[in-house]
Amino acid sequence: MNDLVLKNGRVIDPSQGLDRVTDIAFADGKVAAIGDGLSGTDMRDVSGKIVSPGLIDLHTHVYWGGTSLGVEAELLARTGGVTTFIDAGSAGPGNFHGFRRHVIEPSPVRILPYLNISFPGIFAFSKTVMVGENADMRLIDPREAVRVAREHADLVLGIKVRVGKSASGDSGIMPMDIALDVAEECGLPIMAHLDAPPPSRHDVMGRLRPGDILTHCFRPFPNAPVRADGKVRDEILAARARGVIFDIGHGGGSFGFGTTRAMLAAGFLPDVISSDVHVISIEGPAFDLLTTMSKFLCLGVDLPTVLKLATANAAAAIKRPDLGTLKVGGLGEATVIEQVSGNFDYADSIGEHMVGDKRLLSAGVVLGGKWWHPT
Numbered sequence: 001m002n003d004l005v006l007k008n009g010r011v012i013d014p015s016q017g018l019d020r021v022t023d024i025a026f027a028d029g030k031v032a033a034i035g036d037g038l039s040g041t042d043m044r045d046v047s048g049k050i051v052s053p054g055l056i057d058l059h060t061h062v063y064w065g066g067t068s069l070g071v072e073a074e075l076l077a078r079t080g081g082v083t084t085f086i087d088a089g090s091a092g093p094g095n096f097h098g099f100r101r102h103v104i105e106p107s108p109v110r111i112l113p114y115l116n117i118s119f120p121g122i123f124a125f126s127k128t129v130m131v132g133e134n135a136d137m138r139l140i141d142p143r144e145a146v147r148v149a150r151e152h153a154d155l156v157l158g159i160k161v162r163v164g165k166s167a168s169g170d171s172g173i174m175p176m177d178i179a180l181d182v183a184e185e186c187g188l189p190i191m192a193h194l195d196a197p198p199p200s201r202h203d204v205m206g207r208l209r210p211g212d213i214l215t216h217c218f219r220p221f222p223n224a225p226v227r228a229d230g231k232v233r234d235e236i237l238a239a240r241a242r243g244v245i246f247d248i249g250h251g252g253g254s255f256g257f258g259t260t261r262a263m264l265a266a267g268f269l270p271d272v273i274s275s276d277v278h279v280i281s282i283e284g285p286a287f288d289l290l291t292t293m294s295k296f297l298c299l300g301v302d303l304p305t306v307l308k309l310a311t312a313n314a315a316a317a318i319k320r321p322d323l324g325t326l327k328v329g330g331l332g333e334a335t336v337i338e339q340v341s342g343n344f345d346y347a348d349s350i351g352e353h354m355v356g357d358k359r360l361l362s363a364g365v366v367l368g369g370k371w372w373h374p375t
């Protein structure tokens with residue numbers, strides 16, 4: 001007997017090229033079947049709604065209570081449809097243990113972390129206090145980073161490094177070079193954040209290796225990936241050609257509609273859509289992953305592609321093909337999404353507004369093969 005059946009939804013699973021109105025059943029924490037006329041103990045009619053693999057947000061900050069920028073993953077899962085949160089380096093070697101013990105292990109939703117190269121992680125990020133964790137090189141100890149990454153090798157996806165005028169200040173590109181050394185020593189990828197120069201995108205792009213992630217990839221000028229004349233910059237094209245992963249990481253200051261329109265017009269889709277949700281961006285303009293995905297939908301990217309960039313592609317970026325899929329026998333995780341029409345005001349990180357005609361809302365998630373009500 002199936003535990004749960006979602007009936008008559010539009011099941012879209014880009015990992016298997018699936019897009020049709022049918023039923024999906026869950027049993028023993030797994031996807032049990034996809035097809036018409038399924039039955040089970042908990043039957044839910046999701047007519048008119050979309051059933052997607054559980055959404056993966058590749059860039060979040062969910063070390064709630066342990067870092068000032070953290071938000072609560074469980075709350076965001078209940079309201080925003082995300083079942084896997086990738087924490088983009090909130091914790092560093094000095095406070096990673098607390099993240100694991102007090103947040104990750106008790107969490108009912110999956111949290112997978114990048115380890116920040118800086119010892120205290122992102123320690124001073126709030127509305128009133130903002131100090132870049134890489135501005136002081138005394139906070140970077142590569143041996144400590146290697147030790148902690150190895151001790152928590154079952155969890156740590158890679159090394160996070162933030163460089164730019166606000167994140168690394170006078171340290172410039174140095175923290176990135178150390179992060180690359182640590183990553184190489186541990187056999188891990190890095191996720192790099194670049195804000196305003198210095199360093200420049202040349203410095204950063206030239207260093208990224210295949211499988212490394214550039215987050216905030218569609219940021220507005222300066223350090224934007226596209227020129228004013230609409231041409232994608234050579235170093236961006238070269239990085240994509242060698243397998244660097246481009247992640248949106250919307251956040252508070254890192255996403256521009258102008259950049260996005262130009263990149264899409266040039267045929268350059270991001271590899272992954274993520275929110276960079278944290279204590280500031282959760283109040284806008286990012287809000288959450290589904291809002292960020294809605295912006296791409298309104299900018300002309302079709303729904304199956306938008307879903308792919310927040311499920312299968314995000315899973316591929318972290319080398320977890322068991323996530324972001326509804327394959328029968330796989331993890332029983334799904335997001336039920338409602339697409340509504342109307343006139344919706346969206347804003348980017350530099351205050352440009354756009355009226356969009358579509359909006360994606362969470363109508364609940366399936367976790368461990370069971371239904372979770374949105375609050």
Ligand SMILES: [Zn+2]
Nearest residue numbers: 059088251276
């Ligand atoms: Zn971030």
